[in-house]
Amino acid sequence: MCFYDHYSPRFRLKLLSPPANSKKLRVGDLYPCGAPTLQLLKTLTTTPHLLQSTVARCTDILRLATDKLHAFPYREVPLCWLRLYTDVSILKGVYLVQKLFSVRDADGVRRADEEIVRTLDMALIMAGAPGNGRREVIEKILAELEGYVEAFLAVHGGEVMEGVEMNGVGGKGKGKGKGKVEKTRANGDREGEAGGEDGEASRRKRRRLTTPPPSLLPQGFRASSTPSPKITHQIPIRPTPPSLGFFQHHLNTANTPLQIQNLLTAWPAATTNPWSSPSYLLSKTHFGTRLVPIELGKSYTVENWSQKIMPFRDFLRTYILSPGADGSSYPGYLAQHSLFSQIPSLREDILTPDYCYTTPPPGPPSVRTHPLEGPIVNAWFGPAGTVSPLHTDPYANVLCQVLGRKYVRLYPPSESEKLFPRGVEGGGVDMSNTSRVDMDAEGGGVEVEEWERFQGARYLEGVLRTGEGLFIPAGWWHYVRSLDTSFSVSFWWN
Amino acid sequence: MELIAFGFNAHGQLSPSTNPLEIPEDIRIPQIIASASDSLRVLFTGWSDTLQVDGNLRLLGAASANTQLTIPSTHLSPITSAFGDHTGLKGVTTITQAIHLLQHYGTKQVCFGQRVEGIDDTSHIAIAGNGIVAAVQGDEVLVYRSFSAFLLKNARQRWKIAGGGVVGLHANEGGFVVLTREYGGRVITWGDARHEYLGRETTAEAPAGAPGIVDALDGIAIARVGSGGWCSAGVSVERDVYVWGGAGGDVLAGRGEVELVQEPEEVDGVSVGDGHVVAWAGGKLWGIGRGENGQLGKEGGRWRGEWREIEGVCRHGKVIRDVVCGGWSTLVVCQRQEV
Numbered sequence: 001m002c003f004y005d006h007y008s009p010r011f012r013l014k015l016l017s018p019p020a021n022s023k024k025l026r027v028g029d030l031y032p033c034g035a036p037t038l039q040l041l042k043t044l045t046t047t048p049h050l051l052q053s054t055v056a057r058c059t060d061i062l063r064l065a066t067d068k069l070h071a072f073p074y075r076e077v078p079l080c081w082l083r084l085y086t087d088v089s090i091l092k093g094v095y096l097v098q099k100l101f102s103v104r105d106a107d108g109v110r111r112a113d114e115e116i117v118r119t120l121d122m123a124l125i126m127a128g129a130p131g132n133g134r135r136e137v138i139e140k141i142l143a144e145l146e147g148y149v150e151a152f153l154a155v156h157g158g159e160v161m162e163g164v165e166m167n168g169v170g171g172k173g174k175g176k177g178k179g180k181v182e183k184t185r186a187n188g189d190r191e192g193e194a195g196g197e198d199g200e201a202s203r204r205k206r207r208r209l210t211t212p213p214p215s216l217l218p219q220g221f222r223a224s225s226t227p228s229p230k231i232t233h234q235i236p237i238r239p240t241p242p243s244l245g246f247f248q249h250h251l252n253t254a255n256t257p258l259q260i261q262n263l264l265t266a267w268p269a270a271t272t273n274p275w276s277s278p279s280y281l282l283s284k285t286h287f288g289t290r291l292v293p294i295e296l297g298k299s300y301t302v303e304n305w306s307q308k309i310m311p312f313r314d315f316l317r318t319y320i321l322s323p324g325a326d327g328s329s330y331p332g333y334l335a336q337h338s339l340f341s342q343i344p345s346l347r348e349d350i351l352t353p354d355y356c357y358t359t360p361p362p363g364p365p366s367v368r369t370h371p372l373e374g375p376i377v378n379a380w381f382g383p384a385g386t387v388s389p390l391h392t393d394p395y396a397n398v399l400c401q402v403l404g405r406k407y408v409r410l411y412p413p414s415e416s417e418k419l420f421p422r423g424v425e426g427g428g429v430d431m432s433n434t435s436r437v438d439m440d441a442e443g444g445g446v447e448v449e450e451w452e453r454f455q456g457a458r459y460l461e462g463v464l465r466t467g468e469g470l471f472i473p474a475g476w477w478h479y480v481r482s483l484d485t486s487f488s489v490s491f492w493w494n
Numbered sequence: 495m496e497l498i499a500f501g502f503n504a505h506g507q508l509s510p511s512t513n514p515l516e517i518p519e520d521i522r523i524p525q526i527i528a529s530a531s532d533s534l535r536v537l538f539t540g541w542s543d544t545l546q547v548d549g550n551l552r553l554l555g556a557a558s559a560n561t562q563l564t565i566p567s568t569h570l571s572p573i574t575s576a577f578g579d580h581t582g583l584k585g586v587t588t589i590t591q592a593i594h595l596l597q598h599y600g601t602k603q604v605c606f607g608q609r610v611e612g613i614d615d616t617s618h619i620a621i622a623g624n625g626i627v628a629a630v631q632g633d634e635v636l637v638y639r640s641f642s643a644f645l646l647k648n649a650r651q652r653w654k655i656a657g658g659g660v661v662g663l664h665a666n667e668g669g670f671v672v673l674t675r676e677y678g679g680r681v682i683t684w685g686d687a688r689h690e691y692l693g694r695e696t697t698a699e700a701p702a703g704a705p706g707i708v709d710a711l712d713g714i715a716i717a718r719v720g721s722g723g724w725c726s727a728g729v730s731v732e733r734d735v736y737v738w739g740g741a742g743g744d745v746l747a748g749r750g751e752v753e754l755v756q757e758p759e760e761v762d763g764v765s766v767g768d769g770h771v772v773a774w775a776g777g778k779l780w781g782i783g784r785g786e787n788g789q790l791g792k793e794g795g796r797w798r799g800e801w802r803e804i805e806g807v808c809r810h811g812k813v814i815r816d817v818v819c820g821g822w823s824t825l826v827v828c829q830r831q832e833v
Binding site (some may be wrong): 047053064 | 502504505515516517519541542543555556579580581582599600622623624667668686688689723768786787822
């Protein structure tokens with residue numbers, strides 16, 4: 001049975017006609033895009049055209065939407081452009097999938113797959129995919145696409161990805177969810193192979209896996225030789241996670257930082273679905289083709305700092321497995337990214353700490369915020385040497401260390417004066433939550449008197465290790481530097 | 495006189511398609527789209543519409559339902575300029591400093607209405623990509639949050655223009671460029687603080703949001719300017735081309751800087767669309783910037799970083815009289831060389 005039969009017509013039907021309500025354009029939201037744009041969009045979707053020119057026109061509309069996305073500050077972009085960017089990206093993605101079906105060579109399929117992933121990921125990253133059901137459609141298309149490509153390449157003898165472990169043909173949606181990563185024995189036999197496939201297909205797959213991949217990924221991320229700094233004012237440690245009651249009481253009374261050990265013992269990311277395995281991470285990111293936003297440069301307070309969007313595997317290869325491969329000596333950092341709303345299947349590997357359901361006291365007056373419905377979860381993944389300069393956040397935070405060590409220093413809000421918060425900087429950006437002091441620079445990069453004053457500020461510090469969590473109350477200043485390849489997950493709540 | 499066009503044509507704004515259900519192809523090889531024995535002027539070319547005048551007013555694009563229409567003009571005083579945004583051509587200014595708005599947009603009944611009541615002092619008006627409107631009214635430049643605010647005369651800011659008045663006002667994605675008559679032609683810019691594309695450094699004393707002089711050109715008499723997307727350009731009386739800004743990650747000049755273009759060395763004029771810049775001299779045309787839709791001829795791509803000649807525009811020894819860029823297209827008016 002060939003892959004094609006397996007996937008069509010059921011697959012194509014599912015793919016090309018997503019749930020009715022998710023594709024209907026609610027003209028109201030898009031109205032400010034203007035009559036010309038809406039007319040063009042209407043013509044594109046209602047009258048048949050050559051597939052190639054349809055994709056080109058989608059690209060044209062996306063270019064207009066992109067220009068508009070850049071014409072406003074991030075928070076002020078009118079909804080119509082975010083909606084247009086998202087809907088046309090999905091439309092383009094669907095047309096590209098249609099084109100994909102006529103591609104017969106492994107390289108062509110891989111290239112087409114990457115373009116579809118790129119198109120849909122840009123909608124998630126650039127526009128946040130607003131609109132009823134849009135995120136779900138994108139997720140669905142990506143999941144089906146992954147299965148299709150995997151199946152195609154299994155039959156056509158192409159390498160999906162260097163060293164990526166896979167569960168089974170067509171089982172992407174279901175098998176992977178259980179998260180059982182199967183080890184390959186030396187002779188290529190798989191443990192615990194799911195039954196139900198015909199012998200021919202599984203024999204073919206086994207044959208492919210015995211061929212060693214061209215370059216092997218390391219089994220795990222090497223710990224660096226950076227020694228842990230000497231700690232003089234250790235953050236109070238709790239060897240085991242305190243109860244919810246204790247924690248709420250702590251919030252109501254002291255409300256000071258806590259370093260909690262053995263917090264992540266139940267996380268699949270630390271156990272069964274190891275984020276310490278590069279090939280596992282690649283398998284969760286659509287063969288590593290999912291796009292991620294990377295911060296480049298020493299820290300966001302420095303002139304040459306910039307952001308770049310790149311495929312996950314490029315980030316892994318260039319900045320994690322061989323840092324400095326791009327020629328610079330500064331790290332690339334996947335920082336403060338809502339990775340888990342972009343790639344929901346990774347959310348299954350982590351557990352929201354119970355503490356995020358407590359009620360923290362409101363932060364200092366300068367950091368009041370609207371109540372959050374649920375915790376804001378961010379991923380922080382980078383090599384040794386990434387730095388988050390001294391700053392505050394307006395939310396209570398539990399920083400969970402899944403992989404590697406991080407050095408953290410904390411200053412209470414009462415010491416703010418000695419930390420010289422910045423003001424409104426070039427471009428009208430309010431940087432008052434960031435300190436002018438550069439803790440990695442000679443003399444802090446500030447005047448001598450200021451440095452002396454800074455030295456007098458009280459602080460707490462610690463090395464956050466794998467499996468530990470750090471509670472940072474709202475408004476507390478924190479500086480974070482990774483000592484190894486580090487993967488952290490932060491939970492902000494109020 | 496001939497009007498030659500190339501670039502984005504999805505709305506039929508350069509050359510309508512014969513089949514109304516089809517989206518017309520972009521024009522990559524320069525094509526004659528109109529000719530006239532006397533005068534021919536392009537008043538507007540935007541993302542979706544084109545307005546030309548050659549005795550008659552001709553409208554093309556989404557405004558006229560993707561067809562070419564001659565629209566009535568007898569009720570209009572001579573038109574000085576036209577303005578619009580991503581929603582299409584919006585209106586025109588006339589020599590009486592009145593404004594007429596386009597009505598029944600997108601239908602075959604499209605036409606200009608009567609002059610807008612109460613507006614009789616507007617010599618220039620332009621709309622930026624973020625909706626902000628700037629207008630030269632009397633001896634001031636006024637800035638409005640939106641076009642509706644302009645119609646309601648609800649100005650957000652106003653500045654006096656130093657002696658002599660305004661030669662040109664152009665909008666780009668986030669701001670404006672003004673050419674005043676001071677010192678033979680002085681360039682002033684303001685706009686979005688985040689992108690350093692104003693051709694000048696922005697400081698607390700000379701912030702991005704308020705008009706500031708492009709110091710690099712101070713003392714040079716500028717004859718003409720253009721702006722669009724995040725690119726701007728100027729031509730001096732000495733026929734040098736200056737550029738500043740960029741698009742996406744690509745730049746025409748350094749941050750906050752202005753670059754003197756080495757080649758082409760001497761030009762008659764320059765025009766800027768949403769990300770492409772075109773300069774001309776005699777019968778030759780050069781372009782830089784975005785070219786995906788053919789706005790730089792058939793060899794344009796995502797971004798052309800170097801000036802290159804756009805060939806095959808003016809034929810049979812004709813010379814270029816004017817070029818108007820807008821959106822993602824280029825329109826060139828060619829005429830026989832005067833003996």
